[in-house]
Amino acid sequence: MSSLKIFRVRGGQATEISGASVGVEVELQRLIEANMEAMLGIRFLATEYRTGHHGGRIDSLGLDENGTPVIVEYKRNRDQNVISQGLSYLWWLHDHHHEFESLAREKLGNQTAAEIDWSAPRIVCVAGAFTHHDTVAVEVIGHRIDLVTYRVFGDVLTLQLIASADASRTSARGRASGSPHATSPAPKSVQQYLDDSSKDLKELYTDLDELLLSHRDVFRERQVHYVAYRRIVNVATVRVQPRNRLLVVNLRLNPETVELKEGFSRDMRGLGALGIRDGVEVRIGSHADLALATDLIQRSIEAA
Numbered sequence: 001m002s003s004l005k006i007f008r009v010r011g012g013q014a015t016e017i018s019g020a021s022v023g024v025e026v027e028l029q030r031l032i033e034a035n036m037e038a039m040l041g042i043r044f045l046a047t048e049y050r051t052g053h054h055g056g057r058i059d060s061l062g063l064d065e066n067g068t069p070v071i072v073e074y075k076r077n078r079d080q081n082v083i084s085q086g087l088s089y090l091w092w093l094h095d096h097h098h099e100f101e102s103l104a105r106e107k108l109g110n111q112t113a114a115e116i117d118w119s120a121p122r123i124v125c126v127a128g129a130f131t132h133h134d135t136v137a138v139e140v141i142g143h144r145i146d147l148v149t150y151r152v153f154g155d156v157l158t159l160q161l162i163a164s165a166d167a168s169r170t171s172a173r174g175r176a177s178g179s180p181h182a183t184s185p186a187p188k189s190v191q192q193y194l195d196d197s198s199k200d201l202k203e204l205y206t207d208l209d210e211l212l213l214s215h216r217d218v219f220r221e222r223q224v225h226y227v228a229y230r231r232i233v234n235v236a237t238v239r240v241q242p243r244n245r246l247l248v249v250n251l252r253l254n255p256e257t258v259e260l261k262e263g264f265s266r267d268m269r270g271l272g273a274l275g276i277r278d279g280v281e282v283r284i285g286s287h288a289d290l291a292l293a294t295d296l297i298q299r300s301i302e303a304a
Contacts (some may be wrong), residue, residue, distance in 0.1 A: 004160060006153045019151035019158075021128045025076040028150065031157065032074070032126065033060055039159060040124060040148075041065045041233030042072070045107050054092040056085075061100070063108065065234050065275050066223050067117040068144075069093060069100055075127035083134060083145065086123035090143060093121055117224065120144050120166075126159070135163040144221075148232060161232045164219045190226050193240040201245050205238070208247060208290060212236055215301055228275050235304040236297060237275035247284040249293065250276040251300035258296065264289065265296070 007014040022028045029047070036044040042062035049058040060072035071089050075082045093100060097118060105113035122144040130147050138145040147163040194205060212218055212229045221228045226237045239248040255267035258280050269278040279300075282293045 004151060004158055006156065006158070017153045017156075019153050021076050021150075022152060025074055028076060028126065029059055029074045032072070036060070036062055036072075039232070040072070041230075042070050042124070043108060045103050051089065051092045051096075054088075056089065058089045058092075061103065063104055063112070063116065064122065065277070066221075066228055067112075067115050069116060069118070069121040070124055071121070072124045072126065075125070077128040078130065082125045082127055083123075083137060083141075083147075086125055086145070087141070087143065090121060090123055119224070122146065124148060126150055130162060138163050138165040141165065146232075159232060161217060161219075166219075166221050187224060189224055190222060190238075190240055193242055197240060197242040198245060201240070201242065201247070204284065204287065204290065205240065205247055207287065208238065208249070208284065211290070211294065211297060212301075218301060223275070226274055231301070231304045233304050234275050235301045237273075239274075245285055249282045249284060249297075250274070251280045251282060251296055252276050252303050253280040253296060253300050255280050264292065 004019070006017045006019070008017055009015075022031075032039055033044055033047055036042050040062075042064045044060065044062050046061040047059070049061050051058060058071055059074050062070045062072060064070050071086055071093060073082050073086045073089075101113045101116060104116060120143075124146045126148045128151070129149060134147060138147060143165070145163075145165050146161060149160045149162055151158050194202065197205070209220070209227075212235070213220060217231055218229050218235060219231075221230065223237075226239045228234050229236045229238070233252070235252055237250045240246075241248060250268060250273050255269060255278075258265065260266060260280070263283070265280055265282050268276075268281050273279065273281065280296065282289075282296060284290050284293055
């Protein structure tokens with residue numbers, strides 16, 4: 001049973017709305033595929049994708065906000081096989097970079113396909129429920145896996161991220177390390193930029209990190225060029241600029257709802273920001289800037 005409760009309030013009286021699962025599994029799949037970017041932050045690429053001699057069909061293939069390939073598997077209720085099924089398809093994906101890139105090129109264009117990050121592909125499992133053992137298992141498997149539960153309350157669909165496991169990355173960006181197509185040299189990572197930063201900037205990042213992670217359902221994931229903080233979708237991305245002594249933070253906010261301040265915040269629509277497109281960028285160089293950004297950060301988290 002889900003811990004999420006929804007009530008209809010009329011005349012000061014609260015009546016609980018009972019949650020339910022979808023009638024058939026494909027109904028859930030089609031609904032999410034039609035709204036995948038809004039619901040999961042993933043650009044939809046293909047449905048029921050056949051894996052050839054590997055056997056089986058991947059429910060959905062997509063590309064997330066960070067340029068990472070994603071396998072999405074659905075189960076109407078609880079199913080112990082959904083994680084192992086996703087891992088089986090991940091094995092196929094590791095051997096079929098070119099096939100996935102061709103699909104991305106066809107759907108999203110050449111530039112997007114060329115910028116795919118193969119260092120740590122993701123699995124997203126969507127189901128009516130997961131067991132405690134499922135949530136523990138994803139922590140020790142060693143791959144990036146999200147467990148997302150859903151419930152239907154009348155015409156309202158809820159999605160809740162209940163577990164998310166990060167994984168060590170095989171390379172920076174581009175092909176997995178050891179691949180015959182591996183690229184070199186690797187670009188400088190966000191961690192290297194942070195290591196090169198002054199003590200003050202490191203302390204400022206630590207405070208920003210603590211602020212974002214003070215929300216227990218926000219997870220941190222280090223990408224190559226930035227650190228992503230997300231619920232189901234990214235709520236913030238952070239880049240480190242040691243030379244400028246700045247933390248550059250992109251937030252999931254509509255720029256039209258923010259009073260922009262020159263030198264501190266700007267509208268990123270159409271500028272191709274990494275991780276969060278068309279949001280608001282905030283430049284934090286001091287604890288005073290961080291205090292000024294706190295309300296915007298809170299709003300971005302609430303908007304996700």
